[in-house]
Amino acid sequence: MPLTTEEIILDHGFPGTHRAVTVHRFGPARTDAAPRPKAYIQAALHADEIPGLLVAQHLLARLKAADAEGRVRGDIILVPYANPIGLSQAVLGTAIGRFALSSGVNFNRDFPDLAAPVADQVLGRLGPDAAANVALVRRAALAAIAAWETATEADSLRKILMGLAIDADLVLDLHCDSEALIHAYTGTESWPDATDVMADLGCRAVFLALESGGNPFDEACSGLWWRLRNRLTAGLSGGVPPLPAACLAATIELRGRRDVDDALAGTDADALVRVLTRRGLLAGDAGEQPVPACQATPLAGVDRVRAPVAGVVLYTVALGDTVTVGQTVAEVVDPVTGIRHPARARAPGIVWARAEQRYTAAGAIITSIAGDRPLAEEGSGLLTAR
Template identity: 40%
Template sequence: MAKARDDMHRTDVIALPMASPGTQRSLTVHRWGEPGARPKVYIQAGLHADELPGVMTACQLIPLLDSAQQAGQISGEVILLPCANPIGLSQSLHGLHHGRFSFVDGAGNFNRGWPDLGSMVLPLVDGKLGSDPDENIPVMRAALRDAVASLPHLSERQAHQKALLSLSIDADFVFDLHCDAQALLHLFANVEHEDLVMELGCDMGAPVVMLESSIDAGLFDECNGGPWVKVRRAMGLSPDALPAACFAPTIELRGQGDVSPTLAAQDASNIMAFLRRRGMIGGTVPDLAKALCDATPTEGCDMVLAPSAGMVVWHKPIGATVERGDHLADILDLTAHDPLSSGVQVLSPQTGLLFSHRLTYLTRPGDVLGQIAGATPLSHRQVGQFLNP
């Protein structure tokens, strides 16, 4: 691990295993504050490496954190990875960047298949947790660090997951910056952190905030936050005895095309406002803005599916409030004698806010065309079933 240091912040470089002869990738880790101090904040961007708005926001955070460090305002430790997935960054095919799914090491989504640390931690804390949260929380964090240390790291992807978790797993706050295809800014967090994620939503100006009830669906956020709930339930403890001591929201910074220094500066400033309000960073705390929405369950978020193959022609824009059965779009059959009159209607499956569209306009039957955030849980949406593949 190479290190660089100045008065502002430290930069570490973590090398990943050589994936093939002559190639090797690495993670650049930015650090502020005192190592091991509390509270600890971990922020990463680009786990889906083709989602660059979060990367732009993370870059904008660096000078803000430098200023806070220079002013003596960082009370704990802050760790930031502007580019959390060098594997995905390297994946281009025929001039197109593909950073959501791995080309190697079993393929799969980079934000799926994260380890079930809750099950790994249970035997490590058996008989060690009581009724005092001040004693239980350090025990849990130590066990989580031990569990991560025991993870395999033979392949590049295994080492990548282990490296990220070694930085994040004992943090108080874990922010995972993503984006959608074409979308409004939206947030996800565990239902136990509804107050915190709604506060963050107020700071970010988010028109959609969704609550997850799953804890071990294999996503990065649940890998960090879920073990606290899983261990508590397995051991029959109360939330007072073992709080969910890691707030791990996913922040979806609009769509893939929204790589804007103006938006990123705004988002970085809003994240800093939340950190100041929560005592992570000193300085003037801005007034909390009014919420733009109520929190809704992920089980109430429905997928708009393509009924046929063809070209998508939208009639409802992103941000539209829709009713079940509304005419959202048409799918045009480009092989028809008159393609314009061949449209198959796409109707809304749910009442709520249409907050995303797919990025491309040519579709296959069953493709997800968009997403609607609704207040009512849907019978066909399973707990733990995430929004997109």
């Protein structure tokens, strides 16, 4: 089936305006009668995180070529820009794509938790066939999204994106950090199943959590499955119907904001093609699976090193360096006194991200380290900038 392209209009826009999401679909849509694998990939939900926008264009070209060669085997949806609201926002020439200017809300938070409405629909209907149970839950999830009555343009966007992704086997949400190595976030229950995806992408850090706080997009898609299972099996013992975690969703951070060029984007698009091939959505040879570049670590173990004072940031370690507890990772120079204040690591691990701005406020995060032991509790706001 050839490529189809659709524009979906957002609700609740201002008079005289409308915004739309462009959706590219390769292969026939999955149905119960034809349960082919489904993948959903979107870019720039945080609309000022640009690398994904370019990667999506490179991936689109590769998918068109695969389609022309008859190699599409699954249902592949590509949303090349996932946030037309954020793409339209700027203040004094600076793009503001992470937060809605109208409300201050992070575009990648507050996606709906569907466990309760889906549980209401499937309670007492699950049986011994795991595949049939998965299909039933997916239908219920799509119905729950369709029934969501939104009141804001941002929630209309969330409804559209969730409606496209909630029944997928694989969901990849392309973002970037400030200055960073390529890294990813995924659910604890998605590991080690996600190992091949992270290895193909070359991720230098992978962070696991069941509840990161705020219900971001990837967690809303994959978390449905373990939240639903926990809800349905609470208080039961034995004879629990099989309900696998049927969606592997991950946020992929494509390095830093300035890592935007055709060479990198082409490399990342090639990696995504290998992922889709290895997962059975494209025909072809994905090659031998690369050795993972890292071990997964708990998101709760991330050490967010904060500036002790306001001032000029001088980094003493580079991205990719491994540091020890107590090691100075940066100095902050007080512009009044000239005193240099050390910022020290609380956890050992690899330095995977830093702030690109070299002037900082006191208490701002300037460096992130992948610690292997929890420093915080799950669900306590493990992600930055709610």
